[in-house]
Amino acid sequence: MSKKSQEGKIIRISGPVIEADDMRGAKMYDVVRVGDENLIGEIIRLNGDVATIQVYEDTNGLKPGEKVISTDMPLSVELGPGLLTNIYDGIQRPLPAIYEETGDFISRGVEAHAIDRKKKWHFKPVAKSGDKVSGCDVIGEVQETSIIVHKIIVPPDVKGTISSVEKEGDYTVEDDIAVITTDKEDVKLQMLQRWPVRKPRPVAKKYDPSLPLITGQRVIDTFFPVAKGGTAAIPGGFGTGKTVMLHQIAKWSDAQIVVYVGCGERGNEMTDVLREFPELVDPKTGEPLMSRTVLIANTSNMPVAARDASVYTGITIAEYYRDMGYDVALMADSTSRLAEAMREISGRLEEMPGEEGYPAYLASRLAEFYERAGRVKLLGSKDKEGSVSVIGAVSPPGGDFSEPVAQNTLRIVKVFWALDADLADKRHFPSINWLKSYSLHLDEVNGWWKKEVGEDWLKLRNKAMALLQKESELQEIVKLVGPDALPSKERAFLESARMIREDFLQQSAFHEVDTYCPSNKQYEMLRLMLKFSDKLQEAVDKNVHMDDILSMKSRENLARMSTVPNKEFEVRFQTVENDFEKEIDSLMKGGK
Amino acid sequence: MSNKDIEYTTVSEVAGPLIIVEGIKDVAYNEVVKIKTSYGEERTGQVLEVFSDKAIVQVFEGTKGLDTDKTSARFIGETMKLGVAKDMLGRVFDGTGNPLDDAPPIIPEDRRDINGNPINPYAREYPQEFIQTGISTIDGLNTLVRGQKLPIFSASGLPHNELAAQIARQAKVLGKEEKFAVVFCAMGITSEEANLFIRDFENTGALERTVMFLNLADDPTIERVILPRMALTCAEYLAFDLGMQVLVILTDLTNYAEALREIAAAREEVPGRRGYPGYMYTDLATIYERAGRIKGKKGSITQIPMLTMPDDDITHPIPDLTGYITEGQIVLERGLHKKDIYPPIAVLPCLSRLMDRGIGDGRTREDHAGVSNQLYAAYSEGCDLRDLVAIVGEDALSDRDRKFLNFAEEFEKKFVSQGKHEDRSIEQTLSIGWELFSRLPTSELKKIDEKYIKKYLPKGGKEE
Numbered sequence A: 001m002s003k004k005s006q007e008g009k010i011i012r013i014s015g016p017v018i019e020a021d022d023m024r025g026a027k028m029y030d031v032v033r034v035g036d037e038n039l040i041g042e043i044i045r046l047n048g049d050v051a052t053i054q055v056y057e058d059t060n061g062l063k064p065g066e067k068v069i070s071t072d073m074p075l076s077v078e079l080g081p082g083l084l085t086n087i088y089d090g091i092q093r094p095l096p097a098i099y100e101e102t103g104d105f106i107s108r109g110v111e112a113h114a115i116d117r118k119k120k121w122h123f124k125p126v127a128k129s130g131d132k133v134s135g136c137d138v139i140g141e142v143q144e145t146s147i148i149v150h151k152i153i154v155p156p157d158v159k160g161t162i163s164s165v166e167k168e169g170d171y172t173v174e175d176d177i178a179v180i181t182t183d184k185e186d187v188k189l190q191m192l193q194r195w196p197v198r199k200p201r202p203v204a205k206k207y208d209p210s211l212p213l214i215t216g217q218r219v220i221d222t223f224f225p226v227a228k229g230g231t232a233a234i235p236g237g238f239g240t241g242k243t244v245m246l247h248q249i250a251k252w253s254d255a256q257i258v259v260y261v262g263c264g265e266r267g268n269e270m271t272d273v274l275r276e277f278p279e280l281v282d283p284k285t286g287e288p289l290m291s292r293t294v295l296i297a298n299t300s301n302m303p304v305a306a307r308d309a310s311v312y313t314g315i316t317i318a319e320y321y322r323d324m325g326y327d328v329a330l331m332a333d334s335t336s337r338l339a340e341a342m343r344e345i346s347g348r349l350e351e352m353p354g355e356e357g358y359p360a361y362l363a364s365r366l367a368e369f370y371e372r373a374g375r376v377k378l379l380g381s382k383d384k385e386g387s388v389s390v391i392g393a394v395s396p397p398g399g400d401f402s403e404p405v406a407q408n409t410l411r412i413v414k415v416f417w418a419l420d421a422d423l424a425d426k427r428h429f430p431s432i433n434w435l436k437s438y439s440l441h442l443d444e445v446n447g448w449w450k451k452e453v454g455e456d457w458l459k460l461r462n463k464a465m466a467l468l469q470k471e472s473e474l475q476e477i478v479k480l481v482g483p484d485a486l487p488s489k490e491r492a493f494l495e496s497a498r499m500i501r502e503d504f505l506q507q508s509a510f511h512e513v514d515t516y517c518p519s520n521k522q523y524e525m526l527r528l529m530l531k532f533s534d535k536l537q538e539a540v541d542k543n544v545h546m547d548d549i550l551s552m553k554s555r556e557n558l559a560r561m562s563t564v565p566n567k568e569f570e571v572r573f574q575t576v577e578n579d580f581e582k583e584i585d586s587l588m589k590g591g592k
Numbered sequence B: 001m002s003n004k005d006i007e008y009t010t011v012s013e014v015a016g017p018l019i020i021v022e023g024i025k026d027v028a029y030n031e032v033v034k035i036k037t038s039y040g041e042e043r044t045g046q047v048l049e050v051f052s053d054k055a056i057v058q059v060f061e062g063t064k065g066l067d068t069d070k071t072s073a074r075f076i077g078e079t080m081k082l083g084v085a086k087d088m089l090g091r092v093f094d095g096t097g098n099p100l101d102d103a104p105p106i107i108p109e110d111r112r113d114i115n116g117n118p119i120n121p122y123a124r125e126y127p128q129e130f131i132q133t134g135i136s137t138i139d140g141l142n143t144l145v146r147g148q149k150l151p152i153f154s155a156s157g158l159p160h161n162e163l164a165a166q167i168a169r170q171a172k173v174l175g176k177e178e179k180f181a182v183v184f185c186a187m188g189i190t191s192e193e194a195n196l197f198i199r200d201f202e203n204t205g206a207l208e209r210t211v212m213f214l215n216l217a218d219d220p221t222i223e224r225v226i227l228p229r230m231a232l233t234c235a236e237y238l239a240f241d242l243g244m245q246v247l248v249i250l251t252d253l254t255n256y257a258e259a260l261r262e263i264a265a266a267r268e269e270v271p272g273r274r275g276y277p278g279y280m281y282t283d284l285a286t287i288y289e290r291a292g293r294i295k296g297k298k299g300s301i302t303q304i305p306m307l308t309m310p311d312d313d314i315t316h317p318i319p320d321l322t323g324y325i326t327e328g329q330i331v332l333e334r335g336l337h338k339k340d341i342y343p344p345i346a347v348l349p350c351l352s353r354l355m356d357r358g359i360g361d362g363r364t365r366e367d368h369a370g371v372s373n374q375l376y377a378a379y380s381e382g383c384d385l386r387d388l389v390a391i392v393g394e395d396a397l398s399d400r401d402r403k404f405l406n407f408a409e410e411f412e413k414k415f416v417s418q419g420k421h422e423d424r425s426i427e428q429t430l431s432i433g434w435e436l437f438s439r440l441p442t443s444e445l446k447k448i449d450e451k452y453i454k455k456y457l458p459k460g461g462k463e464e
Ligand SMILES: Nc1ncnc2c1ncn2[C@@H]1O[C@H](COP(=O)(O)OP(=O)(O)OP(=O)(O)O)[C@@H](O)[C@H]1O
Pocket: A236, A237, A238, A239, A240, A241, A242, A243, A244, A245, A265, A395, A429, A430, A431, A507, A508, A509, A510, B323, B324, B325, B351, B352, B353, B354, B356
């Protein structure tokens, strides 16, 4: 039965929000085509015959009276091979294709398929006729990029018996590759599938996270780790290092797939990724980082209504790769822009404003988004796992975390990296404040660290934290009486804490070595610094003079451990350790 | 009869900078409106919101003298456009794009929508060509590159105009003879302030490479909302059609934001923070994001927006939202100004996000990143100690600490402070840095690679 799609006409235009009459019968959240240029919009309110629509493209020049046609479909993404290495706008139009069509500037009404229809992919079946399959079972495989095998999976809502599968060979994404007989009908499968962005893809079960997402960033991995399948927020005022950190995680984390959503931020930051990622090499696979990455860009000057679509598009793509059994990490920079877009649209709808003008549903929208993260048992007959980790930047006005977006996010996420403008001003990067940040994943990831890196990992980590805590207390005293008035023991503590702060917590994203610090190097650095700290205390107890300690030569080598090439660090650290032991021991022997 | 010829005399309401016209037909969102007062004066407006039979129109020259009786409105059938041409160089225009000088109107080579279109991020070229401004705190610590948007956060009474003029005068890309074309956009500044720039452009012969858009303090405020868009439309034409290197100076964005707020208030919108509209971030982004470079194009747009922080408060929405969009900021500080330091650039809160890739071997010098990081580290330590000394006195400091304290003083005097016409080369800037380092124990220079210390630290430097 084919039903004529609903056609109405515009009766009001206010920025990105329009109203159309004669729309009775159209459904909430259906996609509509607006005006003579066929702009893309989404129904966000229905009232009698009138539909309110947010338009994902610029509405300049639109007139009341122009037509609005419902497509009768919710906003969906296209899924299939070809997503990786691509860059999309907020509603999944590929920016390279738009570039081909309209040139350097993005104009309106561009039509472009998210996934290339002509390209042929080499498909290898792994299931056979007669197999009983359900959602997420693998039908076949395609080598999508040099490192990623794209698994062609049964859509989550399909269950039945395979009645035929195509042979190994080259197919386009629209060619039929299998037929599944369900209790209702025969379903033809193609490599190209669709999924509505606002509907989470179902899973069999959610597990607690247990493995760390190793990012190569010391302050994160060692101090405030995030688990695979976990959620983290990184709030901070402008210029405190959110984007650099998200880029670092996108580059170096041990996720298998990375989805990077630039939501309401700078165009050049997306260009930066496009330029840099193909040249950077994954430390584990030796392949270009771009091969595992999907980019979504709704930059600050692109239509505001598509902010929220960009994030949903991103998370749906992330879930799709999760459903193949991959560990996926999604970064959203910045969730505040998403919230502001909601506020703007809500304002135009003349909804009752909540705190600071944000709509009352801000909290539940944010929760829904982060809730789509997780380590999960996949649907399907095989006992398989996948994960989506979500890391969101928050950009609080004036850098003040008491505002609604930061506060509501804090209630949801398990890991909190609080950026600090004072640290950023001092060029202490990453400017994550160690006293305000936290991770609720410490116990979960401890098992991995114990097994893979060092039995006493958590103990070292906690000892270092205690030292930093003590430093901040001592500094309060110093502020009153000056450093000279402190007893030597306390001054030695301050020196050790300073070393951890300056030479462990600080890490330059732009230094060729320091940009990525492997987990065992992190562990060794911390172990040596804490051993040094213990030695200092011992020396002070033996009355070694503070000035002698401060002028120790070997201190400098400890301070430069982070830039020792990752391949050589084991040998070189050995020397560092021997040297400082020798130097301190000799001080203690000669000590008065 | 086309809509263009209809004079609607159906203005039903005049409120703040807005009028409502009823009984209209076939009017487009954002369309330009020509308004005529009862005494025949013509004004320009723009449709802010449109219904099947009525439109809300903002009037750029203000609504004084408009009425609901004889005032008429004509919808001209297109959105706001600017005629652009190479001949705009050397000319001065008012807030609606008409020439203010005595020369004849320009003959447009094209007419462009002033709102422009977003640059496709895929089409952007990453900015990384070093612009030498001759100012140490910028070149050495917060390097500007071609295609960057780097605002100056100032406050009333500080010499931000002098600084911007100095940048415009001295900016050059090393090894390239080509001079910058300047697009100067004044929003609500006094004629005295505007004259400072004009005189400077005249004296340096830059005037013929300059296009000016002026809306001065006593000009209609609502015009300020379209002025930067006209200036940038012109800049885009010069940069991306004619291949010129364009420097856009926008001043003062605070006046722009006030105009936005005025319109929002008149529409009784739910205000965001401190009364500014919730969409101010997006609105400012559509201005600032028009800076940049494009693949395969010779030209570029570098933006230096200036704003005055109300109450010297950097968390105020105007600097705050700007900082969230631009690629860094240069912050001026009253304290330094009072110490008679020019330019009074407060180094610590400054930032250039595009610096890392614009400096180093082959661009500036191999040691640049290290010098910059070390200057920051040492200066911020010195500033912390200054706070401490204020309480406990200098005697409580160790020898080491006293060196850092002294470093901070010398840094401000030698590195930050310079003449209004002093144009320092990047080598000069870096060597001042090294000269300052020689006052610190070498073992404290942890941010710089040892090989550069060997190469650049002046021989007099103490080994400890
Ligand atoms: N880990 C790091 N190593 C070295 N420099 C850093 C690091 N993190 C941040 N920076 C410096 O801080 C600058 C600002 O960082 P970034 O652009 O990430 O800020 P942001 O928090 O995303 O700001 P905004 O909210 O305005 O986007 C960078 O350009 C860089 O110079």
